[in-house]
Amino acid sequence: xxxxxxxxxxxxxxxxxxxxxxxxxxxxxxxxxxxxxxxxxxxxxxxxxxxxxxxxxxxxxxxxxxxxxxxxxxxxxxxxxxxxxxxxxxxxxxxxxxxxxxxxxxxxxxxxxxxxxxxxxxxxxxxxxxxxxxxxxxxxxxxxxxxxxxxxxxxxxxxxxxxxxxxxxxxxxxxxxxxxxxxxxxxxxxxxxxxxxxxxxxxxxxxxxxxxxxxxxxxxxxxxxxxxxxxxxxxxxxxxxxxxxxxxxxxxxxxxxxxxxxxxxxxxxxxxxxxxxxxxxxxxxxxxxxxxxxxxxxxxxxxxxxxxxxxxxxxxxxxxxxxxxxxxxxxxxxxxxxxxxxxxxxxxxxxxxxxxxxxxxxxxxxxxxxxxxxxxxxxxxxxxxxxxxxxxxxxxxxxxxxxxxxxxxxxxxx
Numbered sequence: 001x002x003x004x005x006x007x008x009x010x011x012x013x014x015x016x017x018x019x020x021x022x023x024x025x026x027x028x029x030x031x032x033x034x035x036x037x038x039x040x041x042x043x044x045x046x047x048x049x050x051x052x053x054x055x056x057x058x059x060x061x062x063x064x065x066x067x068x069x070x071x072x073x074x075x076x077x078x079x080x081x082x083x084x085x086x087x088x089x090x091x092x093x094x095x096x097x098x099x100x101x102x103x104x105x106x107x108x109x110x111x112x113x114x115x116x117x118x119x120x121x122x123x124x125x126x127x128x129x130x131x132x133x134x135x136x137x138x139x140x141x142x143x144x145x146x147x148x149x150x151x152x153x154x155x156x157x158x159x160x161x162x163x164x165x166x167x168x169x170x171x172x173x174x175x176x177x178x179x180x181x182x183x184x185x186x187x188x189x190x191x192x193x194x195x196x197x198x199x200x201x202x203x204x205x206x207x208x209x210x211x212x213x214x215x216x217x218x219x220x221x222x223x224x225x226x227x228x229x230x231x232x233x234x235x236x237x238x239x240x241x242x243x244x245x246x247x248x249x250x251x252x253x254x255x256x257x258x259x260x261x262x263x264x265x266x267x268x269x270x271x272x273x274x275x276x277x278x279x280x281x282x283x284x285x286x287x288x289x290x291x292x293x294x295x296x297x298x299x300x301x302x303x304x305x306x307x308x309x310x311x312x313x314x315x316x317x318x319x320x321x322x323x324x325x326x327x328x329x330x331x332x333x334x335x336x337x338x339x340x341x342x343x344x345x346x347x348x349x350x351x352x353x354x355x356x357x358x359x360x361x362x363x364x365x366x367x368x369x370x371x372x373x374x375x376x377x378x379x380x381x382x383x384x385x386x387x388x389x390x391x392x393x394x395x396x397x398x399x400x401x402x403x404x405x406x407x408x409x410x411x412x413x414x
Contacts, residue, residue, distance in 0.1 A: 006112045006121050007238060009144040009152035010092055010128060012105035013161035016045030019084055020074045022136040031055065031071045033064050038075050040257055045076075048161055078396035079379075084135060089241070091131045095124050101241040108149055110238035121145050125164050146172075150234035153185055172232040176203045184229055191222065206230040249288065250280040251342030254393050259298045259335045266295070266336045270324055271386050272393045273341040275317035281343055282371060287313035287352055290344035293324040298337035304328065309345070313352050316367060318384070 012018070016034045021027040031050035033043040043059040053068035064071055085104045093099040095118070098110035111121055118124045125143045132139050140162035144155025151167045154175065158165040167175050181202065182192055198217060200206050207230040215223035228234065252273040260266045270293070281287055289310040296303045306327040314320060320343060355361050370382045380392050 004112075004147040005110060006115055007146055007149055007152040008095075008109040008111060008121065008125065008128075009102075009149070009156045010088075010107050010109065011142045011144075011153075011156045012088060012132075013140045013142060014046065014048050014051070015084075015105035016076060016081055017047035017050065017074075018139060019081055019136075020077070021047060022084075022138040023077075023080060025138075027072055027074070028138060031068050033059070033061070033071050033073050034076050035061065035073055036076050037257060076396070078394065084139070087135045088132065091128060091135075093241075094131075095128070097242075098238045098240050100238045102153075106153075108152065108238045122164070122166075129162070129164075148232075148234035149236050149238065150184070150229060151175075151232050154179060154183065157183060167232070176230065176232060179203065181206070186225075187229070191218075194218070195226075203230050246348075247284055247286060247346055249290070249342055249344035249346060250277050250284075250286075251292070251340065252276045252395075253294075253338065253340035255338050256336070259337055261335055265390065266333070266339070267321075267325070268387055268390045269339050269393060270341065271317070271321045271384060272390075273339060274321040274324060275384065275387075276393075276395050277341050277343050278315050278317040278320050279371065279374075281315040281346060282367070284346075285349045286346040287315040287349055288343040288346040289313045290342075291320060291323040291327065292340070292342040292344065293327045294338070294340040295328065295331070295333050295336050296338035297333065297335045299335065301335055302333070304331045304333055306331075313347060315343070315349070316363070 017032045020032055020034060021030075027047075029049065030047075031053060032047040033050055033055060034045040035042065036044055041061050043055060043057060043061060043064050045057060046055045046059070046064075050064070050068055050071055053071075055064045055067055055071060059067075061073065081104065088105070089099070089101055089107060092107040092109055096109050096111045096114045100108040102108055109124075111124055115121045115124060118127060122145070125145065128143065129141060132141055142156045142160050142163040142165075144152045144158070144165055144167070146152040146155050146167040147169070151172060155165040155167040156163070158175070181187055181195065182189070194217070195201065195206070200209060206226060209226075211223065211227050214226050217223070218226060254269060254273055256269065260269065289312060290307065291310065292305070292307045294303070294305040308323055308327055310323070314323075320341065324341060355364050373382050374380065379395060380387075383392065
């Protein structure tokens with residue numbers, strides 16, 4: 001393996017649920033299901049104990065209670081998960097400059113040129129597990145080791161929780177043939193469905209397919225992709241999170257747990273999301289001039305979507321909200337359950353004309369002061385008066401870091 005790449009894939013086990021068990025020792029060893037908020041009907045994460053009953057991500061609360069009557073339902077605390085995730089990423093980045101943040105709880109690390117500093121890759125794996133316990137003594141991770149990213153990720157799934165597995169050239173075919181095609185990251189249900197219609201439902205059958213057959217049925221991209229994965233071939237590099245391209249857009253969507261019938265309540269949520277999207281842009285020193293706004297009614301009602309391309313760049317929540325109101329001025333909406341805001345065509349603030357008029361200068365200073373207060377004392381310590389009388393929709397980190405450049409901006413100083 002000395003003449004090959006040495007790639008590690010690290011995966012935190014049952015992350016959200018384990019984080020809740022870490023925070024509350026009374027939950028440890030018990031089935032825990034995390035819901036997005038109190039009253040929500042979908043499980044977004046399940047503990048190791050809950051998974052033994054068949055409860056998993058996407059399970060309905062009703063079904064989860066039938067499978068496991070003693071399940072403990074906990075509202076998600078995204079600030080907690082974000083903190084643990086950032087500490088986890090810090091640990092992973094210690095072992096190589098080539099550390100790719102794949103999702104909130106997963107990292108790839110290319111240690112080809114650095115493993116000798118720790119002796120070997122397995123010393124790194126054990127050291128990483130030990131350091132993770134310093135964040136929280138109940139946190140565990142599964143580690144996969146191999147000579148490419150695809151196999152490293154497949155390896156980390158072999159032993160859970162708290163596993164360590166190595167896929168080599170000698171055992172790669174054996175491991176692949178014991179795996180399901182759906183275990184492959186990137187091979188979605190659509191592609192799997194197409195394969196099964198052709199009578200290909202496992203790795204041995206896929207490996208027997210001629211290249212011409214795969215190219216004819218799946219095209220010039222997916223054909224070679226399928227040919228390679230069934231042989232354990234992957235040349236994708238590990239892309240450091242420090243070399244991420246600039247964000248092209250920022251945004252926020254939110255699904256309410258009740259129908260919003262009053263326009264004032266709907267616009268409060270919209271303003272809330274505008275403030276978050278604009279803050280994300282400011283945090284990255286960006287501003288945009290494309291505004292997208294969407295609403296969706298519940299119970300199979302109408303969906304509304306519109307956009308405006310502005311002549312000037314903005315990163316101010318109020319201005320963003322004002323544009324959203326203009327976009328929706330002729331919409332006849334009611335019983336809203338979903339709202340989405342986006343700010344695109346982003347560019348660096350340094351390229352934008354500095355405010356000249358006194359009112360604009362004062363407003364810019366007010367926004368800067370508000371950001372400083374919220375950075376120091378917590379998000380939405382200071383917020384627009386329009387949001388009074390409603391539960392604040394707090395920022396949340398999605399599983400795959402939807403706003404990855406923003407979420408990882410604080411690592412720029414490393």
